[in-house]
Amino acid sequence: MIKCTTVAMIAAAFGAAAPIPTLAEAPFSFDAAPGRLPKNVVPLSYQIAIVPDIDALTIAGIESVTLQFRSATPTIVFNSLNETLSDVRLDHKAVAGVVSNDEQQLTTITLPEPVSPGRHTLTFSYAGKIESQPHGLFAQSYTVSGGTQGRLLSTKMESTDARRMFPCWDEPAFRSTFELTVTIPRGWQAVSNMPAARQVVNGALATTTFRRSPRMPSYLVEFSAGEFGRIAASSDGVELGVWAARGRERDGTTALANARQILADYDDYFGYRYPLPKLDSIAVPGGFGGAMENWGAITYNDQLLLLSATSTVQDEQVVFSVEAHEMAHQWNGDLVTMGWWDDLWLNESFASWRAAKETDQRNPSWKWWQRQDADKEVAMAADARLSSHAIQQHVTDELQAANAFDPEITYSKGQAVLRMFEAYLGADAFRGGVRRYIKARAFSNATGADLWNALGAASGVAVGAIASNWTEQPGFPLVSVAASCDAAGQRSVALSQRRFLLRGADSGASHWSVPLQIRSGAHGTTQVVLLTEDGQKVAAGRCDQPLSVNADAIGFYRASYDATTARTNAENFGALEDGDKIALLDDQWALVESGADELRSYLTLASSMGSDLDTRAWQQIAVALGTIEYAERGTAGYAAFSAYARSIIRPVVARLGWDSRPGETPDVQELRRSLIGNLGAWGEQDVIDEARRRFNAFVKDHSAIRSDDQPFILSIVARNADAAAFEQVHAIARQASDETEQQRYYLALMDVRDPQLAAQAAQIALSPELPPQAARWRVRLVVHLASQHHELSWKTFTDNVDMLLSPNPKYRPLITAQYVPVYFWDSVPLDQLEGWVRAQVPEQMSPNVARGMETARFKLSEKSALVPAADAYVNSQSAHPRP
Numbered sequence: 001m002i003k004c005t006t007v008a009m010i011a012a013a014f015g016a017a018a019p020i021p022t023l024a025e026a027p028f029s030f031d032a033a034p035g036r037l038p039k040n041v042v043p044l045s046y047q048i049a050i051v052p053d054i055d056a057l058t059i060a061g062i063e064s065v066t067l068q069f070r071s072a073t074p075t076i077v078f079n080s081l082n083e084t085l086s087d088v089r090l091d092h093k094a095v096a097g098v099v100s101n102d103e104q105q106l107t108t109i110t111l112p113e114p115v116s117p118g119r120h121t122l123t124f125s126y127a128g129k130i131e132s133q134p135h136g137l138f139a140q141s142y143t144v145s146g147g148t149q150g151r152l153l154s155t156k157m158e159s160t161d162a163r164r165m166f167p168c169w170d171e172p173a174f175r176s177t178f179e180l181t182v183t184i185p186r187g188w189q190a191v192s193n194m195p196a197a198r199q200v201v202n203g204a205l206a207t208t209t210f211r212r213s214p215r216m217p218s219y220l221v222e223f224s225a226g227e228f229g230r231i232a233a234s235s236d237g238v239e240l241g242v243w244a245a246r247g248r249e250r251d252g253t254t255a256l257a258n259a260r261q262i263l264a265d266y267d268d269y270f271g272y273r274y275p276l277p278k279l280d281s282i283a284v285p286g287g288f289g290g291a292m293e294n295w296g297a298i299t300y301n302d303q304l305l306l307l308s309a310t311s312t313v314q315d316e317q318v319v320f321s322v323e324a325h326e327m328a329h330q331w332n333g334d335l336v337t338m339g340w341w342d343d344l345w346l347n348e349s350f351a352s353w354r355a356a357k358e359t360d361q362r363n364p365s366w367k368w369w370q371r372q373d374a375d376k377e378v379a380m381a382a383d384a385r386l387s388s389h390a391i392q393q394h395v396t397d398e399l400q401a402a403n404a405f406d407p408e409i410t411y412s413k414g415q416a417v418l419r420m421f422e423a424y425l426g427a428d429a430f431r432g433g434v435r436r437y438i439k440a441r442a443f444s445n446a447t448g449a450d451l452w453n454a455l456g457a458a459s460g461v462a463v464g465a466i467a468s469n470w471t472e473q474p475g476f477p478l479v480s481v482a483a484s485c486d487a488a489g490q491r492s493v494a495l496s497q498r499r500f501l502l503r504g505a506d507s508g509a510s511h512w513s514v515p516l517q518i519r520s521g522a523h524g525t526t527q528v529v530l531l532t533e534d535g536q537k538v539a540a541g542r543c544d545q546p547l548s549v550n551a552d553a554i555g556f557y558r559a560s561y562d563a564t565t566a567r568t569n570a571e572n573f574g575a576l577e578d579g580d581k582i583a584l585l586d587d588q589w590a591l592v593e594s595g596a597d598e599l600r601s602y603l604t605l606a607s608s609m610g611s612d613l614d615t616r617a618w619q620q621i622a623v624a625l626g627t628i629e630y631a632e633r634g635t636a637g638y639a640a641f642s643a644y645a646r647s648i649i650r651p652v653v654a655r656l657g658w659d660s661r662p663g664e665t666p667d668v669q670e671l672r673r674s675l676i677g678n679l680g681a682w683g684e685q686d687v688i689d690e691a692r693r694r695f696n697a698f699v700k701d702h703s704a705i706r707s708d709d710q711p712f713i714l715s716i717v718a719r720n721a722d723a724a725a726f727e728q729v730h731a732i733a734r735q736a737s738d739e740t741e742q743q744r745y746y747l748a749l750m751d752v753r754d755p756q757l758a759a760q761a762a763q764i765a766l767s768p769e770l771p772p773q774a775a776r777w778r779v780r781l782v783v784h785l786a787s788q789h790h791e792l793s794w795k796t797f798t799d800n801v802d803m804l805l806s807p808n809p810k811y812r813p814l815i816t817a818q819y820v821p822v823y824f825w826d827s828v829p830l831d832q833l834e835g836w837v838r839a840q841v842p843e844q845m846s847p848n849v850a851r852g853m854e855t856a857r858f859k860l861s862e863k864s865a866l867v868p869a870a871d872a873y874v875n876s877q878s879a880h881p882r883p
């Protein structure tokens with residue numbers, strides 16, 4: 001699965017358990033794998049035949065499961081939810097009792113007497129439910145371009161929802177084969193994990209039986225059906241297909257080409273050929289959130305797979321990177337699955353890392369790793385909370401299994417930590433370890449220990465001892481660097497570490513083995529050093545050279561330099577490698593935010609950028625200046641600070657101009673759009689006027705502004721809109737028939753600054769004028785309003801929370817507990833905010849509420865600290881203007 005987009009959309013989100021002792025996790029064993037189901041009866045193969053009724057929202061099913069009894073037992077226990085079983089037989093003989101408990105999501109079958117170990121066959125009929133939200137088998141309404149309504153069926157099983165479609169052993173360690181038969185309207189197409197084996201037409205219905213799947217966990221079962229079209233290609237013996245609502249399948253052309261390339265790359269990287277005969281990508285229109293890596297049949301929200309003439313470069317990047325993520329899961333997740341949800345990171349961290357590597361390698365002009373730095377910063381802010389949790393976290397029930405999909409820690413931190421270890425071991429040794437791991441655990445399960453052991457065997461390094469303190473304890477270190485010089489000007493540094501926190505003191509209990517990448521000189525080669533002891537000394541070039549202990553910003557740690565080295569770094573800032581600039585900016589800003597350093601130290605670096613075109617560095621600066629600008633709103637110092645902020649970015653906008661030039665790479669175009677957008681947001685009148693002029697041309701002719709440029713131009717116009725301009729943007733949104741454009745235009749509308757128009761915008765976000773598929777992104781519109789209208793956004797959100805969060809049933813507790821405080825930290829008093837959140841979620845979510853509230857408190861205290869610091873700095877600058 002990819003990160004929940006509702007959660008991950010917080011561009012600048014900000015980061016208790018007490019430190020846990022490092023546990024030595026054991027390699028996977030079926031008997032030791034955690035879980036609720038007894039392991040004395042194990043499913044080997046399922047045959048499941050269903051007749052879904054999309055109007056009545058019911059399932060009529062017949063199921064036959066071949067079981068291995070590992071010991072004589074009188075009971076069989078498995079998962080079920082909202083299903084009624086009948087005619088239950090073991091080896092054709094009626095059973096003594098059947099009890100289904102929806103509270104526990106279990107069915108217990110009592111046999112007349114214990115049956116002997118060995119193979120037995122359980123058969124039953126059942127009546128089940130088609131869901132109207134995306135969990136289990138669900139029905140989805142959608143509108144195709146031109147306004148035609150359609151309906152389809154699809155599935156989403158992870159983590160614990162296969163049991164909603166058919167009774168099963170719904171835990172990842174229970175791998176079985178699945179043979180699915182479905183009866184659907186004759187004009188529909190049906191897609192599942194495996195190709196169809198046979199089809200029988202009977203009047204208006206058709207019955208399709210799919211080939212038997214390989215042994216896999218139940219959460220990877222897939223079935224979709226509807227009026228689909230398909231495009232396909234064959235690649236090295238594997239049939240690749242893209243399915244979409246009929247008429248849109250051609251919009252999957254880029255996705256199909258991507259899939260061919262990614263499949264070939266992964267076959268090679270993993271050293272293990274993709275083992276299924278086909279791999280389909282299914283664009284599910286409507287409310288399907290994210291994407292799901294079902295083996296052989298990946299489902300995507302259609303916005304994440306299809307591209308049209310109105311798509312942007314950013315849309316193309318999303319499609320490639322999401323495909324690369326879901327396809328990486330075909331190995332890390334499907335071929336080899338975590339033994340239990342504790343080790344979800346083996347799926348998600350790994351797929352995120354592998355996808356970023358693939359996206360970067362195949363699209364060098366996107367500078368993908370630099371873009372990923374923004375996600376890493378969000379993860380570090382989350383993980384700097386005292387209340388943060390480890391990548392590997394204990395899971396005992398369905399709610400905790402859902403909560404394990406934490407976008408910041410499970411995805412972004414996990415990805416960054418794996419990248420850090422790849423750099424430490426070397427890319428070849430790391431790949432060698434991954435190949436060993438996949439080969440050893442194929443068609444089975446694994447724990448983190450299996451991965452570390454394989455990486456250790458390939459590299460000769462005791463990886464487990466180093467890596468486990470990154471996966472089994474929360475947080476990360478701040479590495480302090482104290483340099484000294486000998487008479488010849490040669491530098492040595494003494495290194496020490498302590499846990500980095502958003503605010504407050506470190507308890508001193510945490511310790512990491514830190515794989516440092518040290519570069520001395522602006523363009524020197526890097527040396528790899530493992531920091532294990534406080535006071536460890538390392539030779540580090542010459543004292544007159546700049547120094548980075550996190551070269552290319554690869555590490556998941558922060559660095560703080562002694563005053564002399566910090567001064568040398570600032571003096572040479574413009575000449576540094578892009579990655580080293582980024583690491584210095586990230587760390588210096590975090591040190592300022594934590595109260596450990598003065599704002600001046602950061603702004604001095606930002607002022608040294610000149611008109612350099614390093615996109616990520618500029619975006620880091622724009623976020624920092626934007627944080628201060630937000631804090632300054634309504635204060636006496638606002639005008640002076642916003643003028644100062646504009647003066648920092650104006651030179652690079654002047655260099656870039658408004659229009660892209662031939663041969664420009666996407667990252668430069670992105671830099672232009674984001675910085676002009678910032679100038680407009682911070683009140684640069686020339687920019688506002690030019691945006692308005694371009695918008696007027698766009699109203700007459702929609703081709704006047706290219707798709708990529710529309711978001712920032714419309715945002716500037718909407719922000720400064722009067723009633724007439726607001727209605728112009730609104731009319732454009734209402735007339736759009738393509739969902740990409742609808743999202744783009746409605747989101748721009750939410751930027752409006754005028755309070756009366758903002759109230760109208762809130763009503764529009766809730767209104768039925770939005771198409772059915774907008775159910776998924778209405779919440780995004782409402783939260784977006786909070787950047788200018790806190791109280792309106794909070795009231796709109798809380799008054800309509802059921803409607804806004806219903807498309808995310810699985811993530812609703814996590815979003816409410818951990819992210820609502822981050823969205824609305826300055827919308828209502830904190831005690832009121834916390835009270836509302838606690839009333840919405842079960843008591844069990846307390847640690848998540850603590851995380852959200854820690855960030856909310858941090859943001860408030862940061863806001864009050866930044867204003868006087870920024871005012872003092874700007875005043876000192878106007879007394880001594882910059883050259």
Ligand SMILES: [Zn+2]
Nearest residue numbers: 001002348351
């Ligand atoms: Zn995933």
